[in-house]
Amino acid sequence: MGFLGVFLPSFGIDPAAGSEDFTFTAWKQLFHAAEFWSGLSLSLFVGVVSTALSYWIATSLVIACFGSRWFDRLNTFIAPILSIPHVAISIGLIFLISPSGWLVRWFSPWLTGFERPPNWLIVQDPQGWSMILALVMKETPYLVFAMMAALSQLDARSRIQTAKILGHSTISAWHGTLLGPLYRLVRLPIMIVLAFSMTVVDVAMIIGPNTPSTLAVTLLRWFNDPSLILRGQASAAAIVLAGSVVVMMLLWEACYFIYDKLRKYVTLSGDGITYAEPLTWFGALVGSGVFLLTALTLMVLPIWAFAHRWRFPDTWPSLFSLNTISRLGQRLFELSLSSLSLALVSGFLALLISLVLLERERCFLQSKLVTTMMLFTVLMPQITLLFGIQVGLLWVGWNGNWWSVLLLHLIYVLPYVYLTLKAPYLAFDERILQQANLLKNSPIKNYLLIKLPLLKVSLSAAFALGFAVSMAQYLPTIMSGEGRINTLTTEAVARASSGDRKLVSSLALIQAFLPLICFYLATVVPKHWTTWRVALRRKFC
Amino acid sequence: MLTLENVYIARDHAPIIAPVSETINAGEVLALMGASGVGKSSLLAYLSGTLPSGLTGHGEVTLDHLTIQDLPIEKRQLGLLQQSPLLFNHLTVEENLLFAYKSPESRFLRKKDIRSKLVEIGLEGLEHQLPQHLSGGQQARLALLRTLLAKPKALLLDEPFSKLDHSLRIEMRELVLDAIQKTQVPTILVTHDQEDADVMATRVYNLRPI
Numbered sequence: 001m002g003f004l005g006v007f008l009p010s011f012g013i014d015p016a017a018g019s020e021d022f023t024f025t026a027w028k029q030l031f032h033a034a035e036f037w038s039g040l041s042l043s044l045f046v047g048v049v050s051t052a053l054s055y056w057i058a059t060s061l062v063i064a065c066f067g068s069r070w071f072d073r074l075n076t077f078i079a080p081i082l083s084i085p086h087v088a089i090s091i092g093l094i095f096l097i098s099p100s101g102w103l104v105r106w107f108s109p110w111l112t113g114f115e116r117p118p119n120w121l122i123v124q125d126p127q128g129w130s131m132i133l134a135l136v137m138k139e140t141p142y143l144v145f146a147m148m149a150a151l152s153q154l155d156a157r158s159r160i161q162t163a164k165i166l167g168h169s170t171i172s173a174w175h176g177t178l179l180g181p182l183y184r185l186v187r188l189p190i191m192i193v194l195a196f197s198m199t200v201v202d203v204a205m206i207i208g209p210n211t212p213s214t215l216a217v218t219l220l221r222w223f224n225d226p227s228l229i230l231r232g233q234a235s236a237a238a239i240v241l242a243g244s245v246v247v248m249m250l251l252w253e254a255c256y257f258i259y260d261k262l263r264k265y266v267t268l269s270g271d272g273i274t275y276a277e278p279l280t281w282f283g284a285l286v287g288s289g290v291f292l293l294t295a296l297t298l299m300v301l302p303i304w305a306f307a308h309r310w311r312f313p314d315t316w317p318s319l320f321s322l323n324t325i326s327r328l329g330q331r332l333f334e335l336s337l338s339s340l341s342l343a344l345v346s347g348f349l350a351l352l353i354s355l356v357l358l359e360r361e362r363c364f365l366q367s368k369l370v371t372t373m374m375l376f377t378v379l380m381p382q383i384t385l386l387f388g389i390q391v392g393l394l395w396v397g398w399n400g401n402w403w404s405v406l407l408l409h410l411i412y413v414l415p416y417v418y419l420t421l422k423a424p425y426l427a428f429d430e431r432i433l434q435q436a437n438l439l440k441n442s443p444i445k446n447y448l449l450i451k452l453p454l455l456k457v458s459l460s461a462a463f464a465l466g467f468a469v470s471m472a473q474y475l476p477t478i479m480s481g482e483g484r485i486n487t488l489t490t491e492a493v494a495r496a497s498s499g500d501r502k503l504v505s506s507l508a509l510i511q512a513f514l515p516l517i518c519f520y521l522a523t524v525v526p527k528h529w530t531t532w533r534v535a536l537r538r539k540f541c
Numbered sequence: 542m543l544t545l546e547n548v549y550i551a552r553d554h555a556p557i558i559a560p561v562s563e564t565i566n567a568g569e570v571l572a573l574m575g576a577s578g579v580g581k582s583s584l585l586a587y588l589s590g591t592l593p594s595g596l597t598g599h600g601e602v603t604l605d606h607l608t609i610q611d612l613p614i615e616k617r618q619l620g621l622l623q624q625s626p627l628l629f630n631h632l633t634v635e636e637n638l639l640f641a642y643k644s645p646e647s648r649f650l651r652k653k654d655i656r657s658k659l660v661e662i663g664l665e666g667l668e669h670q671l672p673q674h675l676s677g678g679q680q681a682r683l684a685l686l687r688t689l690l691a692k693p694k695a696l697l698l699d700e701p702f703s704k705l706d707h708s709l710r711i712e713m714r715e716l717v718l719d720a721i722q723k724t725q726v727p728t729i730l731v732t733h734d735q736e737d738a739d740v741m742a743t744r745v746y747n748l749r750p751i
Contacts, residue, residue: 177631
């Protein structure tokens with residue numbers, strides 16, 4: 001339905017705009033629009049470069065840390081970053097690297113001589129490098145996380161040891177025995193990163209270039225044009241964006257295929273691989289820098305939120321206060337409540353639907369249809385699908401209320417919850433439940449009291465991910481909320497360019513804080529739940 | 542010549558085996574025997590540099606007068622054959638062998654050499670197969686050939702025949718013995734099986750716990 005909703009208007013069939021004649025006008029308009037070509041090339045550049053950099057850095061970090069105590073530390077460090085929305089990272093990054101940001105303040109005026117912020121175009125630069133940096137900061141931990149999970153399936157330690165005993169260096173061993181099989185296991189996360197980076201709207205609006213913008217932002221503007229003239233052109237651009245994602249995925253795969261062949265050839269040559277060593281260590285060094293930048297980004301948010309007076313070039317605010325938070329307390333509370341209610345309900349519903357779908361898969365044929373649908377939703381550009389869905393919602397007159405926003409959040413929360421839960425749910429040893437049913441013939445009660453509690457760690461992890469995904473949703477909220485439903489994310493994006501750093505940092509801080517709390521609870525509570533429950537029972541019985 | 546000088550394994554600084562001092566000359570096979578769990582495999586892991594965390598190895602190990610216990614794994618020039626063949630399943634038979642066959646010779650010559658060696662061990666025509674499609678015996682022979690192609694200066698055999706059935710075991714023992722005699726490398730064989738020791742070993746060393 002989502003795709004039809006942009007496909008038909010791109011050929012002039014748009015009953016909402018009063019047009020029902022088949023024409024190519026929208027396509028002709030699109031191909032003559034200079035903004036389209038510059039936006040498309042920018043989207044392709046940002047998407048491919050940020051994905052390639054994230055993959056290189058993530059691989060280098062995993063190689064450098066594997067087998068050392070840093071490997072576990074890396075895991076501990078990246079897990080919370082995964083739950084923090086892109087918007088919060090982007091806003092924090094602006095406060096860090098902009099000409100009046102924290103980094104310049106550190107070195108001013110004693111080293112730089114700046115008494116006023118320099119006139120540098122660092123953020124929202126025309127080439128999109130600051131946007132690439134924001135994406136790399138958020139996507140690298142995701143890829144490291146995916147690689148760590150994949151390595152546990154590959155018996156990595158013995159592969160490396162065997163290769164080393166055969167005379168290969170660590171790097172050569174990785175290239176020869178692990179990186180190929182590892183890539184096959186992390187292909188999906190890489191494709192998700194590529195599709196996301198090419199089509200993301202909120203990050204591009206905050207830190208991306210605006211003269212011109214990326215294609216996703218440009219076509220959002222066309223869609224929102226009150227005259228409706230640009231609607232057909234926007235629909236055509238949405239199709240082109242979806243098509244370019246598919247083309248870039250195929251191109252990426254083709255490039256990787258050639259690279260893999262070359263790597264295999266070099267690895268199997270007489271000397272093994274040697275060129276990659278400095279590149280890997282440099283990648284790990286860059287990765288450490290990216291993590292440091294992320295940590296600073298998250299530190300600068302509370303500083304701005306609680307700063308009362310912070311003049312340039314002071315390194316620290318001259319006065320801290322709770323003024324901003326208390327001045328905006330009511331508004332922040334309403335926005336937090338709105339975000340929380342959507343995240344909790346969509347996370348819970350997604351969990352419920354996933355359980356039904358997975359139980360159905362377990363009992364009957366394991367169909368690939370559900371997984372394919374979920375992957376399609378994750379990989380297709382949000383902007384393409386959502387416009388189509390919005391057109392559908394307008395046709396049935398069901399837009400602009402809390403329920404329609406919830407529905408759109410659910411569409412994006414469900415795939416992540418389902419895909420996270422799938423492996424642990426299907427791996428559950430059903431003999432335990434069978435035994436319970438033999439002892440007590442009440443299958444539903446046994447399912448709820450035996451199976452689900454045994455899966456509580458996976459269930460809460462999936463819920464926390466769903467919660468974080470909902471908290472981060474920008475497009476679904478503005479498109480189905482029509483400005484009547486606001487969340488921390490929509491407000492943060494809208495205010496990002498307002499210049500009110502205290503307000504924006506407060507919004508970003510709460511937006512980052514809520515998923516972090518949920519993630520922490522989901523990690524800690526299920527692990528200790530049984531111990532606490534037994535201890536309580538002992539105390540009171 | 543492989544020499545072990547007061548070599549022992551410790552857990553939390555407490556030795557778990559009595560120190561071993563032995564010299565294994567070229568072409569000799571020292572069978573390392575002892576009760577299950579005494580630390581035979583850990584001793585081999587110390588020699589090869591693959592000792593798991595929690596255990597520490599002590600004592601000097603020299604190979605052709607070069608002290609190797611502090612060298613990185615890849616510089617020790619040892620070959621290790623274990624129960625599991627540990628083949629790389631994403632590489633074909635030929636690629637598994639090419640990976641180990643480091644030599645300045647051209648790829649063409651190395652491939653030619655590999656083909657003739659595959660014929661010698663009865664794996665002719667299987668060069669483009671993936672290892673998981675081979676039988677257990679074929680995999681064991683491939684693992685042996687791969688180890689030998691890396692041109693180790695000493696061989697460590699950690700119960701390499703224990704997963705094979707009786708007839709394959711006899712066949713593999715002959716192949717390995719033949720390879721040791723041809724290459725004249727000093728070898729340590731860890732085994733539970735007295736027959737393995739009787740057939741292969743020049744000497745037997747009984748490892749004692751502390």
